[in-house]
Amino acid sequence: MLVRGVKNRKMLKRSNNTASRRIRRVNQANWANPSVLPITRFYADSAVGGKHVTYKIVDDVAVVKFNSPDSKVNVLNEEVLNEFEGILSKLESGSNNVVLISGKTNCFIAGADISMLQKCKNEEEVKEIVTRGQGVLNRLAGLKQKTVAAIHGDCMGGGLEVALACSERIATNHPKTKLSLPEVQLGILPGAGGTQRLPRLIGLSGSLDMMLTGKKIVPAKAKKMGLINDVVVPVGIGIKSAEENTLENLERIAINVAKSRIKKKEKFNFMKTVQNLIKFYVFKKAREMTLKQTKGLLPGPMKIIDVVEYGLNAGLERGLAREAEEFAKLSQTFQSKALMSLFFGSTALKKNRFGEPQKPSKKVAVLGAGLMGAGIATVSLNNGGHEVILKDINDNSLAKGEQYVSSFLEKGVKRRKLSVPEKDLILSKLETSLDYESLKDADMVIEAVFEDLELKKKVVKDVEAVVSDDCVFASNTSALPITLIAEASKKPENVIGMHYFSPVEKMPLLEIITTKYTSNETAARAVKVGIEQGKTVIIVKDGPGFYTTRIIAPTLIEVFKLIQEGVEIERLEKLMKKWGLPVGPVQLADEVGIDVGMHVAEDLGKAFPDRMSADITPVLSMVEKGFLGRKTNLGFFKYVGGKRSGINEEAVSLFRNSDTKLEISDEDLVDRVAFRMVNEAIHCLQDGILDCARDGDIGAVFGLGFPYFHGGPFRYVDTIGVENIVNKMKSFETKYGPHFAPCQMLVDMAEKGQKFHNE
Numbered sequence: 001m002l003v004r005g006v007k008n009r010k011m012l013k014r015s016n017n018t019a020s021r022r023i024r025r026v027n028q029a030n031w032a033n034p035s036v037l038p039i040t041r042f043y044a045d046s047a048v049g050g051k052h053v054t055y056k057i058v059d060d061v062a063v064v065k066f067n068s069p070d071s072k073v074n075v076l077n078e079e080v081l082n083e084f085e086g087i088l089s090k091l092e093s094g095s096n097n098v099v100l101i102s103g104k105t106n107c108f109i110a111g112a113d114i115s116m117l118q119k120c121k122n123e124e125e126v127k128e129i130v131t132r133g134q135g136v137l138n139r140l141a142g143l144k145q146k147t148v149a150a151i152h153g154d155c156m157g158g159g160l161e162v163a164l165a166c167s168e169r170i171a172t173n174h175p176k177t178k179l180s181l182p183e184v185q186l187g188i189l190p191g192a193g194g195t196q197r198l199p200r201l202i203g204l205s206g207s208l209d210m211m212l213t214g215k216k217i218v219p220a221k222a223k224k225m226g227l228i229n230d231v232v233v234p235v236g237i238g239i240k241s242a243e244e245n246t247l248e249n250l251e252r253i254a255i256n257v258a259k260s261r262i263k264k265k266e267k268f269n270f271m272k273t274v275q276n277l278i279k280f281y282v283f284k285k286a287r288e289m290t291l292k293q294t295k296g297l298l299p300g301p302m303k304i305i306d307v308v309e310y311g312l313n314a315g316l317e318r319g320l321a322r323e324a325e326e327f328a329k330l331s332q333t334f335q336s337k338a339l340m341s342l343f344f345g346s347t348a349l350k351k352n353r354f355g356e357p358q359k360p361s362k363k364v365a366v367l368g369a370g371l372m373g374a375g376i377a378t379v380s381l382n383n384g385g386h387e388v389i390l391k392d393i394n395d396n397s398l399a400k401g402e403q404y405v406s407s408f409l410e411k412g413v414k415r416r417k418l419s420v421p422e423k424d425l426i427l428s429k430l431e432t433s434l435d436y437e438s439l440k441d442a443d444m445v446i447e448a449v450f451e452d453l454e455l456k457k458k459v460v461k462d463v464e465a466v467v468s469d470d471c472v473f474a475s476n477t478s479a480l481p482i483t484l485i486a487e488a489s490k491k492p493e494n495v496i497g498m499h500y501f502s503p504v505e506k507m508p509l510l511e512i513i514t515t516k517y518t519s520n521e522t523a524a525r526a527v528k529v530g531i532e533q534g535k536t537v538i539i540v541k542d543g544p545g546f547y548t549t550r551i552i553a554p555t556l557i558e559v560f561k562l563i564q565e566g567v568e569i570e571r572l573e574k575l576m577k578k579w580g581l582p583v584g585p586v587q588l589a590d591e592v593g594i595d596v597g598m599h600v601a602e603d604l605g606k607a608f609p610d611r612m613s614a615d616i617t618p619v620l621s622m623v624e625k626g627f628l629g630r631k632t633n634l635g636f637f638k639y640v641g642g643k644r645s646g647i648n649e650e651a652v653s654l655f656r657n658s659d660t661k662l663e664i665s666d667e668d669l670v671d672r673v674a675f676r677m678v679n680e681a682i683h684c685l686q687d688g689i690l691d692c693a694r695d696g697d698i699g700a701v702f703g704l705g706f707p708y709f710h711g712g713p714f715r716y717v718d719t720i721g722v723e724n725i726v727n728k729m730k731s732f733e734t735k736y737g738p739h740f741a742p743c744q745m746l747v748d749m750a751e752k753g754q755k756f757h758n759e
Helices: 008-014 018-029 078-093 115-119 123-141 158-164 182-186 194-202 204-213 219-225 242-258 270-277 279-294 299-314 316-331 334-348 371-382 395-414 420-427 453-464 482-487 520-532 548-564 569-579 585-592 594-607 617-624 649-653 666-686 693-704 713-720 722-736 744-752
Strands: 053-058 061-066 097-102 107-109 147-151 154-156 168-172 178-180 230-232 363-367 387-391 430-433 444-447 472-475 495-500 509-514 536-541 637-640 643-647
Touching: 053 078, 061 078, 061 242, 078 123, 097 107, 097 242, 107 158, 115 123, 115 334, 123 158, 123 316, 147 158, 147 242, 154 158, 158 178, 158 194, 168 219, 168 242, 182 204, 182 299, 182 334, 194 204, 194 299, 194 316, 204 279, 204 299, 219 230, 230 242, 279 299, 299 316, 299 334, 334 693, 334 713, 363 371, 371 387, 371 395, 371 420, 371 495, 387 395, 395 420, 395 430, 444 453, 444 520, 453 472, 453 482, 472 520, 482 495, 495 520, 509 520, 509 693, 520 536, 536 693, 548 569, 548 585, 548 594, 548 617, 548 666, 548 693, 569 585, 569 666, 585 594, 585 637, 594 617, 666 693, 666 713, 666 722, 666 744, 693 713, 713 722, 722 744
Parallel strands: 061 097, 097 147, 107 154, 147 168, 154 178, 168 230, 363 387, 363 444, 387 430, 444 472, 472 495, 509 536
Antiparallel strands: 053 061, 495 509, 637 643
């Protein structure tokens, strides 16, 4: 069925053009059984073309199909473009109207192959690739025939730019179908005509919003924006799967739409016309908002605005030339290289390095229905599709945990991410319990009880008394030794750490901790569950503080030292946020909890006395006075009604032994805080806690808020220069103390001129 914003039967009655009559015949013939639609008078030649792109004539319409073998998605790379250009030559010499469609059931075209940029040695080589891509799509846009992009699944980046070069676009109203231009998230801009064709199609406001945020647009909204012409209702299961039927139905409807010999005229768009008249004001407001959000730390968003404005004033041809030029320049910035590094790293971590487990975990039990436990249950149900048993020790806690899950799903319904039946189906997989006996069929148990080692040891024994011998026991802890918990188990090979970050449903990272006892099967099952929950999973070895807690501890210790030395909190917060932290480090201490920070500092101070021993007397005094942070409305800051309300001067006074203030430059202040985290991250790699720099970068950015445009601590060192970091740390060691001694691995790399990332 083709939906045009009105009831289908009314549309059918008033449609009298050839395409609509053919659509009507197809739909009415199977109104009662829409899952299997017959082809009416469709005649198809055999397909010709290459490995990735094929071409055939179906009922006098040229159907061009993208379907790269041995790949879950279609991407635009050199081989695909070569094949597509060959087909364009045939289309240019013919007169058949055209349909562009994918052979994938989950993806139209996911975008350009970003690895092509990694292979480029300089700006000129990047510009050559971009200009070539623009040329291909200019040929598509220049076809005299009508061209219809039939979209099902992800249509992102270069994929959407392909669709924009067509004269019409239709898309399935399916949850998998989303349209976006996400290049800004890689530090670049749309480079295949997106900055020029999108504003001309939907106007300034909508196009700038899409390009500056990279947000995904669902088909219903895309139609309202004018991004697509029509939406196609998915069909159900028949002899083939629902997705296969939907894709075949989309192709048939697209062919009927294409058979109209006349290109559809663009509808009058009032808002687009108004925005074009006041475009100076629109660009002014866009720059103001962008500067406020990025703090001037990312060049990409501002360049997008500049290129769009230039193109609208100078014309399409010059606009495309400017687009290619600025794309190439942005690709060479450290921000773009950092963001691409994170992209490739997080993509690689979607694969389970331990392989497919022999027994996947279908039923997951979560112990503890507090915020953390309820959050773990939520992502297991909503993302993972697991059956979940939520256990606690009293009915009140269970009721709150169940309500937490239900409220999250209700928000999904309100935001149209879920239907009511889908929400009810998810909730039907949730079971609550007060006793351990209910866990007997669980494949995995994730405990989220209080951070007490003896309690966790007792819990593992209680669990093992009822579960099967192959049940995985995962401990959610930020610092307690997983090895000691495993040694309390009769099956230590089944014990693993799964460190979630709060709020679980929002924070993307999961830190999985293995011990010398952990079996490969246990690790494989834990990673698989994490990926199913929608997490980016890093694997680290057991050790004091694991990875994330271990590197944040010296950072906060240095912050406390600076406050003791007389540095004003406002200055410290302002400079670190200017460096790129989303939350100032003092605010972060309040969010974590001053008492939690104190215990971690004590434990890690014992483990690493040369780097983390510190005078925590002021912190202890804060705890004694109840200044625990946001949770008590008093920490370093005051909180009223959940909002920050000034500095708690009484807390600050506990750190001040004299009126002397440290004289320190802004640069050195930032480096003192940043280098403590960076140095400890490298210690973790040196000590074998981390397997590679990539995981360390992902963990710091996704778990701790390390500035994403710096790419993580290891990428940051590469950008600044290993030798420069070592020299400055040695000067800090002389001036501020031995805790600034650079890691031996860092010193060795400086001597050899090495980097952590070679691409």
